[in-house]
Amino acid sequence: MKIIVCVKQVPDTNEVRINQETGTLIRDGVPSIINPDDKNAIEGALALKDIHGGHVTVLSMGPPQAKEALKEALAMGADEAVLLSDRAFAGSDTWATSTILAAAIEAIGGYDIIFCGRQAIDGDTAQVGPETAEFLNIPQVTYAKHIKAVGDRVQITRYTEYGDYVIEAKMPLLLTAIKELNEPRFPSVRGIFKAYSTDDVKVWTLDDLKIDMTQIGLKGSPTNVFRSFVPVKEKNSLIIEGQNGKEKAAALINKLTDLKLV
Amino acid sequence: MNRAKVNQGNNLADYHDVWVIAEQNEGKIHPVTIELVGEGRKLADSLAKKLAVVVPGADAEDEARKLLHYNVDKVYYIKHPLLKDFSTEGYALSISELILEKQPEVVLLGATSIGRDIAPRIAGKVGTGLTADCTKLEVDGEDHKLLQTRPAFGGNLMATIVCPKNRPQMSTVRPGVMEKAAYHQEIHGKLEIFIPSLKEEEIRTVLIEKVKSDKKKVNLIDAKVIVSGGRGLKAPEGFALVRALAEKVNGEVGSSRACVDAGWIEHLHQVGQTGTTVRPDLYIACGISGAIQHLAGMSEAKYIVAINKDPNAPIFKVCDYGIVGDINEVIPAMIEAIDKNGSFEI
Ligand SMILES: Cc1cc2nc3c(=O)[nH]c(=O)nc-3n(C[C@H](O)[C@H](O)[C@H](O)COP(=O)(O)OP(=O)(O)OC[C@H]3O[C@@H](n4cnc5c(N)ncnc54)[C@H](O)[C@@H]3O)c2cc1C
Ligand SMILES: Nc1ncnc2c1ncn2[C@@H]1O[C@H](COP(=O)(O)O)[C@@H](O)[C@H]1O
Numbered sequence: 001m002k003i004i005v006c007v008k009q010v011p012d013t014n015e016v017r018i019n020q021e022t023g024t025l026i027r028d029g030v031p032s033i034i035n036p037d038d039k040n041a042i043e044g045a046l047a048l049k050d051i052h053g054g055h056v057t058v059l060s061m062g063p064p065q066a067k068e069a070l071k072e073a074l075a076m077g078a079d080e081a082v083l084l085s086d087r088a089f090a091g092s093d094t095w096a097t098s099t100i101l102a103a104a105i106e107a108i109g110g111y112d113i114i115f116c117g118r119q120a121i122d123g124d125t126a127q128v129g130p131e132t133a134e135f136l137n138i139p140q141v142t143y144a145k146h147i148k149a150v151g152d153r154v155q156i157t158r159y160t161e162y163g164d165y166v167i168e169a170k171m172p173l174l175l176t177a178i179k180e181l182n183e184p185r186f187p188s189v190r191g192i193f194k195a196y197s198t199d200d201v202k203v204w205t206l207d208d209l210k211i212d213m214t215q216i217g218l219k220g221s222p223t224n225v226f227r228s229f230v231p232v233k234e235k236n237s238l239i240i241e242g243q244n245g246k247e248k249a250a251a252l253i254n255k256l257t258d259l260k261l262v
Numbered sequence: 263m264n265r266a267k268v269n270q271g272n273n274l275a276d277y278h279d280v281w282v283i284a285e286q287n288e289g290k291i292h293p294v295t296i297e298l299v300g301e302g303r304k305l306a307d308s309l310a311k312k313l314a315v316v317v318p319g320a321d322a323e324d325e326a327r328k329l330l331h332y333n334v335d336k337v338y339y340i341k342h343p344l345l346k347d348f349s350t351e352g353y354a355l356s357i358s359e360l361i362l363e364k365q366p367e368v369v370l371l372g373a374t375s376i377g378r379d380i381a382p383r384i385a386g387k388v389g390t391g392l393t394a395d396c397t398k399l400e401v402d403g404e405d406h407k408l409l410q411t412r413p414a415f416g417g418n419l420m421a422t423i424v425c426p427k428n429r430p431q432m433s434t435v436r437p438g439v440m441e442k443a444a445y446h447q448e449i450h451g452k453l454e455i456f457i458p459s460l461k462e463e464e465i466r467t468v469l470i471e472k473v474k475s476d477k478k479k480v481n482l483i484d485a486k487v488i489v490s491g492g493r494g495l496k497a498p499e500g501f502a503l504v505r506a507l508a509e510k511v512n513g514e515v516g517s518s519r520a521c522v523d524a525g526w527i528e529h530l531h532q533v534g535q536t537g538t539t540v541r542p543d544l545y546i547a548c549g550i551s552g553a554i555q556h557l558a559g560m561s562e563a564k565y566i567v568a569i570n571k572d573p574n575a576p577i578f579k580v581c582d583y584g585i586v587g588d589i590n591e592v593i594p595a596m597i598e599a600i601d602k603n604g605s606f607e608i
Contacts, residue, residue, distance in 0.1 A: 011415070013415050013416035013418065013554075014416075016415050016416065016418050017418075018415075018418050018419055025418075093391065094394075095268060095385070095386075095391060095392075098382075098386075121415075121416060122414065122415055123394075124394065124395060124413070124414060124535070125394035125395070126378045127378075127381075127382040127385075127392055128382075129382075130350075130378075130379060130380075130382035131382040131383070131385070131386050133383070134386030134387065135386060137265070138466075139351060140383075141467065142350075142375070142378070142379045155470070157473070158375075159375055160374075160375050160376060161292075161374055161375060161376075162472070163472060163473050163474050163475045164472075164475075165348075165471070166469070166470040166471040166472075166473065167468065167469055167470065168467065168468045168470050169467040169468070170466065173466075173467075180529075212267070214267070214269055215267060215269075220269065221391070222268040222269065222390055222391030222425055222427065222428045223391035223392070223423050223424065224424055224425075224426065225421050225422070226409060226422040226423060227421075227422050228420065228421040228422070229419075229422075230418075230420070231413070231417070231419075235566075235579070235582065236582075237578055237580070237582065237583075237584055238582065238583050238584070239573075239578065239583075239586060240583055240585050244587075245588060245591035245595050246591070246595040246598075248585045249585065249596040249598075249599050250599040252567065252583055252585060252596065252599075253596055253599035253600055253603060254599075255583060256544070256565075256567070256583075257603055259565065262544075262600060262603075
């Protein structure tokens, strides 16, 4: 089974701070991590490989430092890693990113399953997986929480607000993983040693891909950021004073009763 | 590969109307559709355009017709036996076909697990940009472009996105954020049936089973009062306290992600960026620190009450009323005070 996993390196949003004046991200000192859902995607791919055998390629588009994320994936057990890095890719929105990822997936070729995370925690769009599937003209199942491969078919349990759907599809197809899918494994000591002692990450640039330049980068992206700002909350918080919890609770309930909230 | 492209120099003046793609399950319309109709009306009015709702389905004509009561100019009912159950390709193909034929200027979908599944495929088929999970939509006063505002970086930053050169301008919109359209007895719009050219082999997935969850439905979105518990509860048993208070105030039980991750309560109860966005009249946060991802889902509540033993907890910055104290003492005392004050009717 040949599996390709799309992995994004993202800033840890628990640590993100914003420059209040410029409304931009302070990236200094903010650790970069593999996007959490993508770790579930990697684990999903490795688990299928454990059962059915095969080959797992991890694929990322990003600046040279995104190599770190791919190395971590190699340490977890992926067989091959490709980083797509080129100035021409900068400023890509989901359309352009999916265009580039789809071109790279075509270049790798011969795949059975493409895995993505459901959504990346920086942009939170959940669009790159489905758009990539669209450009590859393959079916997709998003929000996957359980996966089973039988012959040339895959059976997926997918979350919906109405209850889970069990869906079956023939390979090739694209899946997006949610947290409920699995518990990502930790890299093994041997894996870490191998991934970090060699430089096994292939780096591809624009020249390595067959791609329509009008569909990528800042210029090719149909959506642009018009402005960004820090959300402000103007609240007059009142901390209720009192001798003890009982007094405070009674004062609070009186206030809420006055407001007809209770 | 033959795929749609963006930036093909299309004439923007050829596109009209604001569309809402309805979500229905077994003939029942999802509440986010009514929210989008409310918001779509405002946008259509400020663009001086018409508002249409699109309902794909097999047996949903009656439900589709009902949408005319929400001050809608037109309902397109996309009718096909293959649209009986949801499938990504069946829905995306037939909605795209209608979009390409009628050329709407704005297309809105709910940012549900279904909407976020098909919207990117629709955008991919018609060749336009898509903005995910918007919490605010406005029309630019100057050139009438759609300003689509959404949280990024877990709500630390808000970004306003535009789609200047391609049409339709498409967004998915977060459920629970926009105000619902009002029901009117009289109608002025019409229902039009559209038969898509869908073929069975175009749908490459098979729905084997819908797993009905027999659990009680948690309705956080419509709740007027929510009592939420966080890691401060210390153990799953802590939710008994939260539940008791919720019952007293006729509220639903919410939770932070920490408790869901710890397995104390189901994900259905989670409020926040990766849970549900809520806007109740009253939100009572018990033992919740107020991480940005949690605030992203509840800061629109009319009144926020925070109970936390750490006076520096960030939740106190966004609350209306705060109590610095131990929930094990404060919650029982609140219940007692309510009993003393008499009935607790909303
Ligand atoms: C990508 C991403 C998405 C996320 N999405 C969400 C989301 O949707 N929703 C969400 O909630 N979180 C989300 N989180 C997690 C979020 O960052 C926080 O980790 C989480 O909200 C913390 O939950 P908490 O407030 O219950 O726990 P803690 O931060 O541990 O806070 C517990 C609080 O309880 C107080 N406390 C302890 N004991 C008592 C007591 N006896 N009486 C009173 N107070 C007490 C403490 O002072 C503390 O403030 C997300 C994180 C990431 C990275
Ligand atoms: N630059 C990228 N490189 C590789 N994969 C990506 C990239 N951006 C997004 N993805 C994949 O698409 C998923 C959804 O991302 P997003 O649409 O940005 O929320 C991620 O979880 C990744 O699997």
